[in-house]
Amino acid sequence: MKKNWKKAIALAMTSAMMVGSLSACGDNSTPSNNTTAAPTTAASSNNGDTTPAANDVAGIDGWTPFAERVHITVPVYDRSKEGYPAVDDNYWTKWVQTEFGDKYNVDVEYVAIPRGDVMTKYNLLIAADDTPTILMEYDYPKVAEWASNGAMQVIDLDAFKQVAPTYYQKMVDNNQLAYTDINGQTYFVLSERPYYNTSYSFVTFVRMDWLRQVGYDHVPGSYEEHKDAINKIIEAGLTDQAPLPLSLPTTAYCQNFGFRDYPVDEAEWAMHSSLGTPSLSWEPTYQMLKRQNAEYNMGWYSTEYELDADGADGNTSSQQKTDFINGKTYQFGNYMSANVDWLKAFYENNPNGELAIASSYACVEPGVVDFPQNRADNPFGMIVGFSSLATEDQVKAAWMYMEWMLAGKDSNGQDVLFTMENGIEGVTYTLGEDGLPKVDGDYRGTEMLNHNCNIDMTCIVHALKVDGTIEQSIAAITPQGIPQDFTQDMIDNYYVLKEIADAQHAYSDPIFSVEIKSEAEYSSTLLSAYQEASVRLTKCKPEEFDAIYQEEAKKFLEAGYQEIIDERKAAYDAGNTTKLPWN
Amino acid sequence: MEKKKMEVAPMPRKKGLAVYFKRDWQLYVLLIFPIACVILFNYMAYPGLRMAFMDYKPAKGYSGSEWVGFETFQKIFRDKDFLRALKNSLIFNFLDLLVGFPMPILLALLLNELRYPKFKKLTQTILYLPHFLSWVIIGSVALYLFKPSTGLVNIWLMNMGVIKEGIPFLSEKWHWAVTYLLIYVWQTMGWGTIIYLAAITGINGELYEAADIDGANRWQKIWSITLPSIKGTIVTLLIMNLGRVMGSNFERLDSFDNVQVRDFQYQLAIYIYDKGLSGGNYSRATAVGLFQSLTGLILVLATDKFAKMLGEDGLI
Numbered sequence: 001m002k003k004n005w006k007k008a009i010a011l012a013m014t015s016a017m018m019v020g021s022l023s024a025c026g027d028n029s030t031p032s033n034n035t036t037a038a039p040t041t042a043a044s045s046n047n048g049d050t051t052p053a054a055n056d057v058a059g060i061d062g063w064t065p066f067a068e069r070v071h072i073t074v075p076v077y078d079r080s081k082e083g084y085p086a087v088d089d090n091y092w093t094k095w096v097q098t099e100f101g102d103k104y105n106v107d108v109e110y111v112a113i114p115r116g117d118v119m120t121k122y123n124l125l126i127a128a129d130d131t132p133t134i135l136m137e138y139d140y141p142k143v144a145e146w147a148s149n150g151a152m153q154v155i156d157l158d159a160f161k162q163v164a165p166t167y168y169q170k171m172v173d174n175n176q177l178a179y180t181d182i183n184g185q186t187y188f189v190l191s192e193r194p195y196y197n198t199s200y201s202f203v204t205f206v207r208m209d210w211l212r213q214v215g216y217d218h219v220p221g222s223y224e225e226h227k228d229a230i231n232k233i234i235e236a237g238l239t240d241q242a243p244l245p246l247s248l249p250t251t252a253y254c255q256n257f258g259f260r261d262y263p264v265d266e267a268e269w270a271m272h273s274s275l276g277t278p279s280l281s282w283e284p285t286y287q288m289l290k291r292q293n294a295e296y297n298m299g300w301y302s303t304e305y306e307l308d309a310d311g312a313d314g315n316t317s318s319q320q321k322t323d324f325i326n327g328k329t330y331q332f333g334n335y336m337s338a339n340v341d342w343l344k345a346f347y348e349n350n351p352n353g354e355l356a357i358a359s360s361y362a363c364v365e366p367g368v369v370d371f372p373q374n375r376a377d378n379p380f381g382m383i384v385g386f387s388s389l390a391t392e393d394q395v396k397a398a399w400m401y402m403e404w405m406l407a408g409k410d411s412n413g414q415d416v417l418f419t420m421e422n423g424i425e426g427v428t429y430t431l432g433e434d435g436l437p438k439v440d441g442d443y444r445g446t447e448m449l450n451h452n453c454n455i456d457m458t459c460i461v462h463a464l465k466v467d468g469t470i471e472q473s474i475a476a477i478t479p480q481g482i483p484q485d486f487t488q489d490m491i492d493n494y495y496v497l498k499e500i501a502d503a504q505h506a507y508s509d510p511i512f513s514v515e516i517k518s519e520a521e522y523s524s525t526l527l528s529a530y531q532e533a534s535v536r537l538t539k540c541k542p543e544e545f546d547a548i549y550q551e552e553a554k555k556f557l558e559a560g561y562q563e564i565i566d567e568r569k570a571a572y573d574a575g576n577t578t579k580l581p582w583n
Numbered sequence: 584m585e586k587k588k589m590e591v592a593p594m595p596r597k598k599g600l601a602v603y604f605k606r607d608w609q610l611y612v613l614l615i616f617p618i619a620c621v622i623l624f625n626y627m628a629y630p631g632l633r634m635a636f637m638d639y640k641p642a643k644g645y646s647g648s649e650w651v652g653f654e655t656f657q658k659i660f661r662d663k664d665f666l667r668a669l670k671n672s673l674i675f676n677f678l679d680l681l682v683g684f685p686m687p688i689l690l691a692l693l694l695n696e697l698r699y700p701k702f703k704k705l706t707q708t709i710l711y712l713p714h715f716l717s718w719v720i721i722g723s724v725a726l727y728l729f730k731p732s733t734g735l736v737n738i739w740l741m742n743m744g745v746i747k748e749g750i751p752f753l754s755e756k757w758h759w760a761v762t763y764l765l766i767y768v769w770q771t772m773g774w775g776t777i778i779y780l781a782a783i784t785g786i787n788g789e790l791y792e793a794a795d796i797d798g799a800n801r802w803q804k805i806w807s808i809t810l811p812s813i814k815g816t817i818v819t820l821l822i823m824n825l826g827r828v829m830g831s832n833f834e835r836l837d838s839f840d841n842v843q844v845r846d847f848q849y850q851l852a853i854y855i856y857d858k859g860l861s862g863g864n865y866s867r868a869t870a871v872g873l874f875q876s877l878t879g880l881i882l883v884l885a886t887d888k889f890a891k892m893l894g895e896d897g898l899i
Binding site: 117119120123126127131145146149150151248303304306307309388520521523524525528531532535559 | 640641642643647664726730731732733753754840841842843845857858860861862863864865
């Protein structure tokens with residue numbers, strides 16, 4: 001009897017293991033983000049007024065819930081920030097489900113996309129037939145690649161306008177319709193990027209207390225002053241390590257705008273100005289690296305800076321932040337919000353520290369950088385496309401989600417966007433005397449906002465939180481809870497940036513309306529090659545620089561860059577690119 | 584009776600599979616699960632290998648992607664980066680084998696000679712521990728230990744007056760190569776002793792007693808009894824290790840990634856990730872993976888044959 005029991009148990013366990021394992025062998029041909037009840041156009045039509053497009057009234061007023069449950073997946077950046085809830089499962093994702101999903105019979109599922117490795121994650125999702133209903137990215141070449149490879153579906157902007165008229169109108173107002181097509185077909189809608197040519201929310205702070213100790217009562221306003229100040233800081237021994245931060249470049253962005261001729265030759269600009277591939281072999285990049293080499297040889301940067309390659313938040317490394325907080329370095333910059341943890345930590349560690357905002361003119365050196373030139377962001381935020389696997393209803397639900405976030409009201413009658421960016425009154429924010437919300441960045445309860453006021457959820461409608469006038473918007477993102485008030489300094493900084501932009505010294509990179517195929521093929525390898533080359537060129541002796549540069553530039557061109565610039569040039573000649581603002 | 588005595592015992596009849604199955608069916612049922620796993624994880628993926636012969640686009644699937652034959656392989660073999668990655672992989676895997684393979688044998692022999700059981704167990708436990716650390720953790724710790732000017736080891740050596748400038752353990756390619764190999768040995772040697780210790784345990788104790796009577800010392804016993812007795816195990820493990828000569832451990836390489844040492848660190852796993860997976864070029868990644876597997880298989884078969892020629896049992 002006992003023996004039989006043993007046999008039975010062994011058999012049962014083995015069967016369970018088998019079933020468990022083989023369940024993975026199921027047919028994967030049906031996309032997991034299909035609607036749960038596989039609604040079809042016919043099914044929707046049978047229900048007459050159940051789908052939004054079936055109603056003649058455009059926008060939210062014309063929406064009624066879907067007859068069958070619709071499942072959509074929405075990407076959200078995961079920045080792996082400590083102290084924040086999971087990006088794909090938190091109070092606000094649940095809030096969206098309650099306020100939007102349940103109301104319109106839609107399941108909204110968020111998919112975390114690692115900020116530092118966007119393409120790999122998307123590629124894996126696409127390969128596994130798990131393409132999110134919405135695909136979105138800030139960089140045009142990436143979305144162009146998805147569209148060209150069949151991961152996105154062609155959309156009808158008239159239908160989009162019917163479902164999401166407010167969103168569409170924003171695109172019209174921001175002159176974005178020219179960017180919706182690639183290879184002659186419409187794939188994208190675009191979110192707004194307010195003040196796109198000033199990038200005022202990124203602020204670099206410098207150690208004013210150090211400057212005072214070396215004889216300055218102002219921040220350096222030219223490269224000559226900047227160089228003098230840094231060398232004096234080193235001489236005075238104000239820090240026991242290299243005073244300026246530098247880390248291995250982890251993105252393709254070369255900060256060479258200041259080193260370009262003005263006005264820059266448009267064909268050259270089309271060939272080289274890009275966030276997709278570093279522009280080694282282009283003269284402005286040569287000039288930029290040459291200056292960096294001279295600075296390295298003056299002892300401005302750590303001799304082991306290349307070991308610090310952590311650019312997980314997309315901008316600056318954690319080592320740079322740590323060094324600044326510990327009072328070891330002269331400057332550090334990042335995006336501003338009401339709660340900037342590293343500024344608070346800086347003042348805690350350096351109670352006598354005094355900071356000031358760096359001048360945009362600190363790079364100016366006659367003959368090399370005659371005046372500041374800045375990279376203007378794209379005149380749009382997220383470029384949003386829709387999975388080729390998504391059903392008609394899923395696409396409509398995605399459009400509704402976008403329109404609802406931009407123009408919808410929540411169950412309390414408050415604007416959805418306002419609630420998502422500020423939270424709950426008395427809990428995550430309070431209203432100031434000016435009637436504008438003051439977000440409590442220290443709040444850590446369940447309802448806490450995720451990174452930068454939930455920007456990674458609201459980025460689908462705009463790239464930046466805006467509250468009233470520009471001054472009010474800046475005040476809203478001025479760091480709170482620190483000994484110094486930078487509101488006016490940040491406003492002044494904005495007007496300096498605006499002046500540069502108004503003089504047309506801030507311009508965007510070109511955008512191609514055809515896919516640059518060689519870019520998809522080589523960009524990853526070329527970034528790796530650029531990392532090697534830039535470190536070598538930064539750390540070599542100044543007299544060796546030119547010879548090494550020639551060697552590295554030749555290697556770089558042969559490694560695929562020549563193909564890229566040839567293809568870009570051909571696209572430019574064929575008129576498949578945007579133009580410079582002054583042409 | 585007489586006749587019966589003369590009868591020759593009948594030859595045992597060959598039993599059919601059914602007989603064995605009826606007798607040991609429980610064991611066969613238990614075997615289903617591992618076989619299913621092998622089929623599922625090893626063979627079910629085989630149809631995916633056609634990716635290597637296509638310009639595969641995930642969104643288009645197999646039916647929508649273009650068939651390109653050997654074009655991907657031709658591209659790969661013309662690619663300087665692939666040749667660099669291949670060369671580095673072969674060199675470092677042979678070095679791993681050269682440095683890493685004998686270490687567990689030596690260590691097992693040393694552990695076997697320890698006489699105080701508690702000390703032996705403690706030593707074994709300490710030696711096994713690194714095996715349970717992931718390469719990511721080892722890489723992070725190594726970075727903080729071995730940084731040129733702010734690493735603990737260099738600071739300590741400089742404070743002791745042994746060196747004046749930090750040794751670039753991780754930021755100069757030759758130093759990196761040594762550090763990389765030694766850390767591998769440190770991580771794997773303890774765990775590698777387990778099989779050899781098991782083999783040593785199986786040696787007949789009478790052989791040692793006889794050697795003692797003959798007056799053999801420890802060294803002679805190791806050389807004449809222990810090593811010859813575990814020769815078969817050593818050969819088997821050597822064949823298995825040779826199969827990995829074309830392999831490449833991404834986690835290990837990525838943990839020790841550093842732009843200054845790419846001349847050596849750029850190996851096949853990095854190539855597959857850089858030029859394959861991260862760019863969505865699955866055809867290239869598959870083609871390189873297929874090349875690695877086939878070469879590994881050829882190496883195993885060749886080594887197995889060579890071992891048999893030398894009179895060993897071999898693996899297959």
